[in-house]
Amino acid sequence: MSEPGNIGGFRPRRYRTDGGGPDFGRMIEALRRIQDGITAADAPEGVVTEVADMLEKVAAAVEPYEVDEEGMIAGRRVDLPGRGQALIPPLEYDEWDEDHVVARCSMGRFYLGANGAAHGGVIPLVFDEVLGRLANTGRPVSRTAYLHVNFRAITPIDAPLRVTGTVVRIEGRKRFLTAALHHGDTLCADGDALFVALNPGQP
Numbered sequence: 001m002s003e004p005g006n007i008g009g010f011r012p013r014r015y016r017t018d019g020g021g022p023d024f025g026r027m028i029e030a031l032r033r034i035q036d037g038i039t040a041a042d043a044p045e046g047v048v049t050e051v052a053d054m055l056e057k058v059a060a061a062v063e064p065y066e067v068d069e070e071g072m073i074a075g076r077r078v079d080l081p082g083r084g085q086a087l088i089p090p091l092e093y094d095e096w097d098e099d100h101v102v103a104r105c106s107m108g109r110f111y112l113g114a115n116g117a118a119h120g121g122v123i124p125l126v127f128d129e130v131l132g133r134l135a136n137t138g139r140p141v142s143r144t145a146y147l148h149v150n151f152r153a154i155t156p157i158d159a160p161l162r163v164t165g166t167v168v169r170i171e172g173r174k175r176f177l178t179a180a181l182h183h184g185d186t187l188c189a190d191g192d193a194l195f196v197a198l199n200p201g202q203p
């Protein structure tokens, strides 16, 4: 499996694994619980007020430590589910090399669209995340030029999901990839994407 340091183009210090410092993973796990719990709750007024007070205290506790993008931890911890970025579903990778990835996750109530189905916008997010990781493994950094998604069946929340990504071909700067999302034997979504390697100086 390729490690983050093998990712071409990006400065390795931008990617972090647990260096024995603060337990960042625990904090993000708690944040994910809060996202799911608040989304799912219909709490009485006293509880809502108490939670709002507590969350305001939480925000005030972390705000003094804001750093610029270079210094951020969230999104850089490739060893944590969803890179330690709470927007991204908690993807965990079982296989990851330069040609393919296999990941799994379960999406909680935070990601609900309606009637037990994940929000349609979450599927492209998952594919962009997984394919972006794959496209940039062992190669100079690229960005998504297009990502086409087919929604084949609902993607259930609170259910084990499997995400696969494959590099189909590379033509110069262009990398063509495909992705699929399964719940058991059911194909929930698939897609194909073009990633284009950045030229020097491109953001």
Ligand SMILES: CCCCCCCC/C=C\CCCCCCCC(=O)SCCNC(=O)CCNC(=O)[C@H](O)C(C)(C)COP(=O)(O)OP(=O)(O)OC[C@H]1O[C@@H](n2cnc3c(N)ncnc32)[C@H](O)[C@@H]1OP(=O)(O)O
Pocket: 007, 010, 078, 083, 128, 129, 130, 131, 132, 133, 136, 141, 142, 143, 144, 145, 146, 173, 174, 194, 196, 197, 198, 199, 202
């Ligand atoms: C961010 C990278 C992070 C990497 C981290 C790796 C660590 C791994 C750890 C953790 C995983 C993280 C995973 C996250 C990944 C997320 C990735 C994203 O979501 S990126 C954000 C969304 N994408 C944009 O914001 C792009 C915006 N667009 C652009 O910047 C440009 O349009 C760009 C760079 C894509 C291409 O622009 P040009 O000027 O450099 O190149 P031109 O000449 O336009 O295109 C080159 C070739 O590609 C074709 N092409 C370009 N766009 C196309 C399109 N939409 N459809 C078809 N062909 C297209 C063109 O026709 C051309 O082909 P011909 O050389 O002529 O054969």
